[in-house]
Amino acid sequence: xxxxxxxxxxxxxxxxxxxxxxxxxxxxxxxxxxxxxxxxxxxxxxxxxxxxxxxxxxxxxxxxxxxxxxxxxxxxxxxxxxxxxxxxxxxxxxxxxxxxxxxxxxxxxxxxxxxxxxxxxxxxxxxxxxxxxxxxxxxxxxxxxxxxxxxxxxxxxxxxxxxxxxxxxxxxxxxxxxxxxxxxxxxxxxxxxxxxxxxxxxxxxxxxxxxxxxxxxxxxxxxxxxxxxxxxxxxxxxxxxxxxxxxx
Ligand SMILES: NC(=O)c1ccc[n+]([C@@H]2O[C@H](COP(=O)([O-])OP(=O)(O)OC[C@H]3O[C@@H](n4cnc5c(N)ncnc54)[C@H](OP(=O)(O)O)[C@@H]3O)[C@@H](O)[C@H]2O)c1
Numbered sequence: 143x144x145x146x147x148x149x150x151x152x153x154x155x156x157x158x159x160x161x162x163x164x165x166x167x168x169x170x171x172x173x174x175x176x177x178x179x180x181x182x183x184x185x186x187x188x189x190x191x192x193x194x195x196x197x198x199x200x201x202x203x204x205x206x207x208x209x210x211x212x213x214x215x216x217x218x219x220x221x222x223x224x225x226x227x228x229x230x231x232x233x234x235x236x237x238x239x240x241x242x243x244x245x246x247x248x249x250x251x252x253x254x255x256x257x258x259x260x261x262x263x264x265x266x267x268x269x270x271x272x273x274x275x276x277x278x279x280x281x282x283x284x285x286x287x288x289x290x291x292x293x294x295x296x297x298x299x300x301x302x303x304x305x306x307x308x309x310x311x312x313x314x315x316x317x318x319x320x321x322x323x324x325x326x327x328x329x330x331x332x333x334x335x336x337x338x339x340x341x342x343x344x345x346x347x348x349x350x351x352x353x354x355x356x357x358x359x360x361x362x363x364x365x366x367x368x369x370x371x372x373x374x375x376x377x378x379x380x381x382x383x384x385x386x387x388x389x390x
């Protein structure tokens with residue numbers, strides 16, 4: 143139990159696996175109330191049930207972040223059920239890497255819709271509530287790819303760079319409402335992210351790399367917990383971390 147996290151209402155998109163799920167588990171163990179969003183509703187419902195069995199409070203809401211109305215419904219459900227929203231973790235993401243010359247136009251659109259527009263929809267959904275509360279914390283998931291680009295990662299890196307830029311603009315705009323903003327840029331972690339890659343040869347390469355050097359999703363959860371648990375007058379704006387073995 144953490145005094146600065148206990149009782150906070152935390153909404154997480156992409157809570158059905160990977161770092162969203164790990165963050166939900168850790169924050170629940172620290173006393174937060176969780177509102178879980180993802181498309182695979184059976185997964186987030188099972189997670190909510192598990193957290194409740196352990197004495198936590200959690201709600202699961204089927205959410206596709208590419209639909210603004212669904213993201214708004216997720217956040218509005220948090221406020222309706224628990225009276226407020228203290229933290230929004232805009233985390234849902236996909237990473238269908240491939241060289242641009244393969245012309246995977248649908249993958250490009252999906253990355254823009256989920257990684258970029260999904261984050262904007264999350265911001266739009268919480269801002270009115272947080273402005274009214276005169277408090278809140280918006281955490282966006284970027285990536286090392288928001289700092290570096292490589293062959294095959296151009297569109298993904300573009301969306302993650304955009305998340306960093308939007309987070310910095312947001313930081314400056316919401317100061318007067320007492321809203322904190324954090325952008326987290328993780329390196330390789332062992333999650334299901336490679337499943338979103340549609341080119342089999344690329345997926346195999348990414349899986350090998352992640353299996354070799356990726357760190358646990360709990361690493362990300364610890365960073366989220368660190369940012370939230372700071373005193374209210376401390377705003378952790380950016381965190382970039384990598385596995386010790388990761389070069390780029
Ligand atoms: N793993 C890494 O090495 C790494 C490194 C840097 C950054 N990241 C970032 O970390 C975030 C989480 O990824 P992860 O590594 O935890 O991968 P993951 O295990 O594949 O989790 C991705 C999550 O995003 C959700 N999602 C995907 N499309 C969605 C949509 N349209 N609407 C709602 N939710 C959607 C998935 O839920 P459903 O499929 O159930 O909807 C899932 O919960 C992403 O933003 C990713 O870019 C990961």
